[in-house]
Amino acid sequence: MENxxxxxxxxxxxxxxxxxxLARKEAEKQLEDYTRELYxxxxxxxxxxxxxxxxxxxxxxxxxxxxxxxRQPSLNKIVANYLERTNNFMTNAHNLFVEIHADLSYHQxxxxxxxxxxxxxxxxxxxxxxxxxxxxxxxxxxxSSESESQIFEIESISNSADAQFSDCVLVPLYSLDxxxxxxxxxxxxxxxxQDDINIVKLQTLESSRSMLSVAIERKRAExxxxxxxxxxxxxxxxxxxxxxxxxxxxxLASLGQLAAGVAHEINxxxxxxxxxxxxxxxxxxxxxxxxxxxxxDNISEQEKVVAMQAKWQSLDGNFLFDDSQEILTSSxxxxxxxxxxxxxxxxxxxxxxxxxxxxxxxxxxxxxLNVVSNEFKYHHEVIKHLLPEANILGNAGKLQQVFxxxxxxxxxxxxxxxxxxxxxxxDRNKIIVRVKDQGHGIEKDHLADIFTPFFTTKAPGEGTGLxxxxxxxxxQQHNAKVKVHSEVGVGTEFEIAFYESI
Numbered sequence: 001m002e003n004x005x006x007x008x009x010x011x012x013x014x015x016x017x018x019x020x021x022l023a024r025k026e027a028e029k030q031l032e033d034y035t036r037e038l039y040x041x042x043x044x045x046x047x048x049x050x051x052x053x054x055x056x057x058x059x060x061x062x063x064x065x066x067x068x069x070x071r072q073p074s075l076n077k078i079v080a081n082y083l084e085r086t087n088n089f090m091t092n093a094h095n096l097f098v099e100i101h102a103d104l105s106y107h108q109x110x111x112x113x114x115x116x117x118x119x120x121x122x123x124x125x126x127x128x129x130x131x132x133x134x135x136x137x138x139x140x141x142x143x144s145s146e147s148e149s150q151i152f153e154i155e156s157i158s159n160s161a162d163a164q165f166s167d168c169v170l171v172p173l174y175s176l177d178x179x180x181x182x183x184x185x186x187x188x189x190x191x192x193x194q195d196d197i198n199i200v201k202l203q204t205l206e207s208s209r210s211m212l213s214v215a216i217e218r219k220r221a222e223x224x225x226x227x228x229x230x231x232x233x234x235x236x237x238x239x240x241x242x243x244x245x246x247x248x249x250x251x252l253a254s255l256g257q258l259a260a261g262v263a264h265e266i267n268x269x270x271x272x273x274x275x276x277x278x279x280x281x282x283x284x285x286x287x288x289x290x291x292x293x294x295x296x297d298n299i300s301e302q303e304k305v306v307a308m309q310a311k312w313q314s315l316d317g318n319f320l321f322d323d324s325q326e327i328l329t330s331s332x333x334x335x336x337x338x339x340x341x342x343x344x345x346x347x348x349x350x351x352x353x354x355x356x357x358x359x360x361x362x363x364x365x366x367x368x369l370n371v372v373s374n375e376f377k378y379h380h381e382v383i384k385h386l387l388p389e390a391n392i393l394g395n396a397g398k399l400q401q402v403f404x405x406x407x408x409x410x411x412x413x414x415x416x417x418x419x420x421x422x423x424x425x426x427d428r429n430k431i432i433v434r435v436k437d438q439g440h441g442i443e444k445d446h447l448a449d450i451f452t453p454f455f456t457t458k459a460p461g462e463g464t465g466l467x468x469x470x471x472x473x474x475x476q477q478h479n480a481k482v483k484v485h486s487e488v489g490v491g492t493e494f495e496i497a498f499y500e501s502i
Contacts, residue, residue: 058204061089065208069215076110078219082173082187082212083112086205092196094165096127096188097173100143102181104136130165130190133158143172143186149206151197154190165190167197171209174216185216269334276327276334283324286315356478358501359399361390361431365422368403375408379417387424390431392498394478402471406435406494409468413439413492426500433496441488450484 065085072078083095099107111127138157142150149171157168171187191197293299293307311317369382376382410420418438425432442450451472475482479499486492 057089058201061085061204062208062211066211069212072219075216075219075223076108078212078216079108079110079173079185080112083110086187086189087112090189090201090205091198092191092193093169094123094127094190096131096190097185098131098188099183099185100136100140101178101183102140104140106131107183108185126164127190130154130158131188133160135159139170140184143170143184144175144182147172149202149209151202153194165192167191167194169197169202171205173209174213174220176220269337273331273334276331280324280327283320283327286317286320290315290317356393356395358391359394359396361392361394361399361424361433361498362386364394364396364399365403365424365433367396368400368407369422371400371404372407372411375411376420380411380414381419383419383421385421385423387426387431390424390426390433391501392431392478393501394498395474398474399478402474403435405468405471410435410437410439410492413437413441418491427497429500431498431500433498434493435496436491436493438491441490442484442486442492443488447484447486451482 065082068081068085069078072081079097083097087093087095094113095111097108097110101107109128109131111124113123135157142152142157149169151167151169154165154168168191169189171189173185173187175185176183290308290311293304293311296304296307299307365384365386369384407420414420414437421434421436423434423436425434451468472482475496481497483495483497484492485495
């Protein structure tokens with residue numbers, strides 16, 4: 001009986017041990033599953049962290065490249081920034097840039113590399129050697145026909161194997177139209193080993209290419225615009241110089257036409273001043289004869305006075321004295337006339353600048369009439385109705401040229417004589433000048449062309465066709481409005497409205 005109980009207890013113990021072994025195996029399995037799950041979760045976290053770090057690096061590269069690219073002042077700086085940032089982002093890449101044209105010539109070579117395997121001073125020669133070994137026709141064909149980056153073994157596009165570099169990536173950045181054909185700008189990434197090529201980073205680099213192409217095209221357009229602007233500024237300066245020369249030539253042409261009259265105007269006062277001086281020479285001889293007794297030593301003072309009085313009476317000293325004063329006065333007036341003519345001619349003929357000052361139109365008109373006065377002296381009448389004050393903001397020398405041109409044209413329109421009327425009036429804040437002649441007038445078909453350069457109705461050799469065109473340009477510089485009223489057989493009136501100077 002005791003044996004039966006012992007067997008029962010052993011059986012119970014065996015069942016308990018079996019359950020414990022099964023429970024332990026289950027626990028070990030659960031622990032193994034849990035450990036595996038933890039490991040997988042840790043691997044997933046590590047992978048996620050790596051992906052996040054990679055994406056962060058890609059994002060930093062793209063955003064940094066984008067931000068810096070638009071800040072660069074020139075195409076060379078954009079390319080240099082691209083090469084530097086690409087070199088920092090990629091792994092073990094030697095970054096070059098070159099522009100290749102349809103004639104297979106290289107242009108705008110640039111590079112960037114931080115490699116310490118080779119002395120920096122020898123790198124450019126190594127890069128240039130690679131470029132020289134490239135099959136340029138194949139290189140040009142590849143980058144001009146493809147719009148995406150491409151990976152090549154260097155020996156496939158090179159005339160000889162390179163001991164240092166095994167592979168390269170070609171990144172087309174832009175294309176341009178040239179007179180000789182298409183030109184393309186490409187970045188070339190050289191690798192010493194194929195293992196250094198990171199496809200994921202290349203995909204990121206490809207993503208940046210379109211943005212960079214837009215920036216480069218914009219910068220190229222800006223540089224082209226700046227060059228065009230510089231050309232236009234140069235052309236504008238040349239046009240201004242040409243215009244100034246034309247203005248001066250027109251002045252000289254006007255002076256040539258007025259030369260005879262001006263010479264006559266100067267010759268008249270000079271002539272009578274010379275005549276007056278001859279008369280004064282005779283008068284001084286008479287005065288010397290009257291004063292001669294003062295030097296006599298053999299007579300008394302009373303006798304000297306008597307002798308001088310006798311001479312004064314015989315030579316009519318009172319007349320000599322009064323006439324001498326009149327002669328000096330008229331001579332001074334004549335020389336003042338010459339001085340005024342020369343001064344007005346100097347003002348008219350000198351090269352003017354573009355500065356505007358407050359001037360009196362009355363003075364400008366009077367000076368202009370002074371220059372052309374001989375033209376109207378004999379068969380013409382000049383009628384003036386000027387304002388007491390007619391101040392405007394202008395350039396006296398240039399406006400003098402305008403009025404001289406109008407006055408001379410008026411005289412030519414009245415070959416047989418007539419009246420030239422010059423009037424001024426004030427209309428609110430404007431000073432209006434009217435120059436009216438009684439000439440043959442202008443036909444309606446010609447009115448629209450009178451300010452056109454080189455248009456003239458005068459006979460060949462009598463006019464340049466520039467006078468009114470230049471005058472119109474000068475008036476535009478003064479913000480003046482010009483109207484022309486003309487009737488054939490009656491006359492022509494030019495109406496010019498200036499803004500009054502405050």
